[in-house]
Amino acid sequence: MNKRIGIDELQPGMLVEKLDRSWLDTPFFRHKMTITSRQQIAQLKSCGVRTLIVSLHADEIADTPEAESNIAADIARPAMEGTASVRSIVPFEEELHAARQVYQAAKTIVQNAMHDTRLGRAIDVESVRQVVSDMTDSVLRNSDALTSLSRLKRFDEYTFYHSVNTALLAMSLGRRLGFDRSALHLAGVGTLLHDIGKMKIPLEVLNKSGRFEAHEMEIMKQHVLRGVEVLNSTTGLGDSYIRPALEHHERVNGVGYPHRRAKQDISQFGLITAVVDVYDAMTSDRCYHKGKPAHEALQFLYRLSLEGHLDSTLVQRFIQVVGVYPVGSVVELSTGEIGVVKQINHHAPLAPLVFLVRSEGNTLLARPKELDLCGQIEQPHRNIAAILYPHQVGIDPTDYLDKKAA
Known part of the structure; x- marks a missing residue:
């Protein structure tokens, strides 16, 4: 009743x-x-x-917690009012090659910047600006191509990959929000350098293979203000570029650090960086934990937004950017077949393009088959029945995403 x-x-x-x-x-x-x-x-x-x-x-x-965080069914709606309509100029496959090149270039630039910072040398800001300019071009041509590469991570080079992933995810989110080229570039430079202060943290703390003790966590928190010091003293970048470094650990309810700022005192770049920073950190292998599957990280972001830690509107937009089933997700179809998500369909979030890698009899396919769940002709139509953990089913998504389908 x-x-x-x-x-x-x-x-x-x-x-x-x-x-x-x-x-x-x-x-x-x-x-x-x-x-x-x-x-x-x-x-x-x-x-x-x-x-x-x-x-x-x-x-x-x-x-239940599952009902509380089950975003899959509810996100399958048209884009919310105020969300920019993002039209790709270049097809995904065509842009992917250029996106891979700029991704690796950005990783090298970040690595050099952090090495210079560790040695007390000035950062080559012009190189940073140029690679972010290339990233901006890629995002404007097709934001999904560069975003799909955020799955690339290496445990032994976490800090470098994390910086690049945070930047490309922030820029893709900015594109969804309707940022113009200059705002995308600003967001990219700031987020690419947001963790530069970690190079001023003692290596025995930064690389500790286990959870931090209370005093070690306080040392680790210093990377925020140390990063701001580095950027202020060696780059000549303006305040807006430095906001991601200063604010990426602030929270909208005022419980973050270093200044416990609430939402009204945090810049939009800071709010965006907080969202993408948490997502990429959660999906990466760290010294003290195994990276979570993307769908779990999205559920966690969703809960954080409901609890008032992250900006709820930005979290919703971000889920639309990476998709309910982000690229690299391992999924089981209604037929029992297993696939790897290759590309999302923004107009049909629950029906991405996948590589079929195992048959319904659980036989590994010698030649993966590409299937667009949104454009099926055969009956009955397949749909995604479950999300699987890659390590539990013995599938490395990168083995398939970096190869051509049959």
Whole structure:
């Protein structure tokens, strides 16, 4: 049995069935949700919700962690109002070759910049600007090509790959937000150098193979202000370029560091860097943990946004950038076949293009087959039934993504 109530009557524990406005105007993905905190009520109120329909049998739907963070079904909607329509000038496959070249160039530039910083030398800012200019060109031609390379990571060179991935993800998100070329370039330079301060952290702390003790964590936190010092003293970059370094560990609810700034005091570049920094760190192998699959990292970002740590709008936009099933995800289809996501379809988030790598009988295919789940002709149509852990099924997505399909 359902009942319409006013927003002031809404209480934690109630199951919301329908709002008096579109869910797209709120920070929430779900079309039904159990209210778990007064903060959620305040968020609905701030979005202009005045009346809503609630179920009087909320206990019929368990508010489990899985339900709380299941973003797959709810993100499969048209892009939200205010999201820029991103049109690719160059096809994905055509741009991918150029994107790989600029990605590797950026990794080398970051490596050189960090090496110079470790030795107390000035950063070659002109090289940084040039490689970011090339990255900007790639993002403007086809933002998906460069974004797809964020899966490239090496444990022994985490800091370099992380810097490049953070930059390309931030630029792709900026493209989705409608940034012009100059704003994309600014975001790229700032995020490429956001972790430069780590070169001023003692190696025994930076490379520790285990979780930090409390005093070690305090030392590690110093990389933020040390990075700002480096950028201020050796680059001549303006304040806007330095914001990603200063603010990437700040949180919208004011619990971050180094200055515990709240959302209104954090720049948009800082808010963006915080989102992409968490995502890439979570999906990378570190000294003290194995990288999480992309879908788990997205669920974690989603929860952080609901809890008020990250900007909810930016997290929603970011999920649209990388897709519900990001490139490199290993998926099981409804037929039992196993595939690797090669490319996302923004107009059909639940139907990406995949490489079929194992048959329904779990036989490894000698020649992977490319299948666009959005453009199937054969019946019955396949769909994604589950996301798998690559190491558990013995599949390395890179083995397939860096080769041509049959």
